[in-house]
Amino acid sequence: MNLLENDLAEKSVFKTENKKKLVIRNHSKDYPIYKIRLDKLFYNDQNDRISTWISRYKMENNIDKIDYSDRESYNEIIHRFITESNYNALKKTQQNIKAIGQVEAGVVLLDGRIIDGNRRFTCLRNIEKETHKEQYFEAVILDYSIENNEKDIKMLELMLQHGVDEKVGYSPIERLVGIYHDIVETKLLTTAEYAKSVNDTEKNIISEVERANLLAEFLEFIDAEKQFHLARDLDLVDPLKELQKMLKKVNDEDTKENLKNAVFSQFLSKPAGDLTRYIRKINDIADTPKHLENYLEEQLPIVEQICEKLEESDKNVSKKIGEIAEDKKIKNEFLRTTEKYVTRSAGEKTRNAPLKSMEKACNGLDEIDLKILDKLKDKQIEELKGKIDELKEKIEKLEDRLEEIDQKTGEETDSE
Numbered sequence: 001m002n003l004l005e006n007d008l009a010e011k012s013v014f015k016t017e018n019k020k021k022l023v024i025r026n027h028s029k030d031y032p033i034y035k036i037r038l039d040k041l042f043y044n045d046q047n048d049r050i051s052t053w054i055s056r057y058k059m060e061n062n063i064d065k066i067d068y069s070d071r072e073s074y075n076e077i078i079h080r081f082i083t084e085s086n087y088n089a090l091k092k093t094q095q096n097i098k099a100i101g102q103v104e105a106g107v108v109l110l111d112g113r114i115i116d117g118n119r120r121f122t123c124l125r126n127i128e129k130e131t132h133k134e135q136y137f138e139a140v141i142l143d144y145s146i147e148n149n150e151k152d153i154k155m156l157e158l159m160l161q162h163g164v165d166e167k168v169g170y171s172p173i174e175r176l177v178g179i180y181h182d183i184v185e186t187k188l189l190t191t192a193e194y195a196k197s198v199n200d201t202e203k204n205i206i207s208e209v210e211r212a213n214l215l216a217e218f219l220e221f222i223d224a225e226k227q228f229h230l231a232r233d234l235d236l237v238d239p240l241k242e243l244q245k246m247l248k249k250v251n252d253e254d255t256k257e258n259l260k261n262a263v264f265s266q267f268l269s270k271p272a273g274d275l276t277r278y279i280r281k282i283n284d285i286a287d288t289p290k291h292l293e294n295y296l297e298e299q300l301p302i303v304e305q306i307c308e309k310l311e312e313s314d315k316n317v318s319k320k321i322g323e324i325a326e327d328k329k330i331k332n333e334f335l336r337t338t339e340k341y342v343t344r345s346a347g348e349k350t351r352n353a354p355l356k357s358m359e360k361a362c363n364g365l366d367e368i369d370l371k372i373l374d375k376l377k378d379k380q381i382e383e384l385k386g387k388i389d390e391l392k393e394k395i396e397k398l399e400d401r402l403e404e405i406d407q408k409t410g411e412e413t414d415s416e
Contacts, residue, residue: 043078048178158197
């Protein structure tokens, strides 16, 4: 099918007087906008916005890709995913289109694949079904095929989806899945290209790639490779951020692996109601290498129990996850050991607080440029001398207190 040849002739596509500016391969150009009859279009199943819904469908139907030879059946499937992914946003957009028409034009390829505007297309399909009046989708038609221009099309899609045209952003988990697919799995885009496409910094995208890899590792840990919908169901975006932070504190690779396994297990068990806040407590434990090592050693038997449950071959992954989440004994064991080492870490922090404060004060003094003292005015010099005297008094108090402690310790030693 070629929308610019066959369908223009069939009168199912009409050219309008309006244009839309697009940037493709760094070249900005105004493209004509067409009105396209809905039955000539089909959804883009590579849309990152519904990636976890596609993941679930493939898993449940044991397929690698969705067949779109029957366009209407295919469209019905994706239509349902887009509706379920954000019903409230869809409802609001549909009300706007119904009231004032389609304001922002979409982008489609010659064969009818929608690159930008899947949600608007869904709204128009709903309106057509509700009113029984033929609807038209307004869009630029690119003289492209996805096979030969996949990279350019993906970058354009990201620019449009994350830019001003699309008012509803991706859910964080869908964005991670998209990043994993486009940068890690297919290597379609570099981190720099992705950052440019979504108007973000490469540093932020690199960080998101790290989290996307952690997400993939978690799915491998539960023997559910690429079943990204499970991460959406478990609401793991913020817990993954906490895990990413604590892994940066660990240098030893074996400890990192043990930490990941322990935290992955607790993603499943959910020992406390607020999983993110709970994982943050483990982050506090990771501040002290000795406490973290002992903590992971005590967690090991519980992690092994989780692994045994995951290895049960007579149950699907979702059922295993459900059973682990309901096991109160495992929850309580995780919670007990975590609280134990959180308390120890808090005590360690309290005891180290005076030293940390002194180090901070010393670092602050080191930052003073002595050469600049010659340029100070009389008033500034007097103020500085006052602060030095104040500092001396505080140091004297500290020294007196430490001397008292030394004397007391010496007396106790003598009495023994």
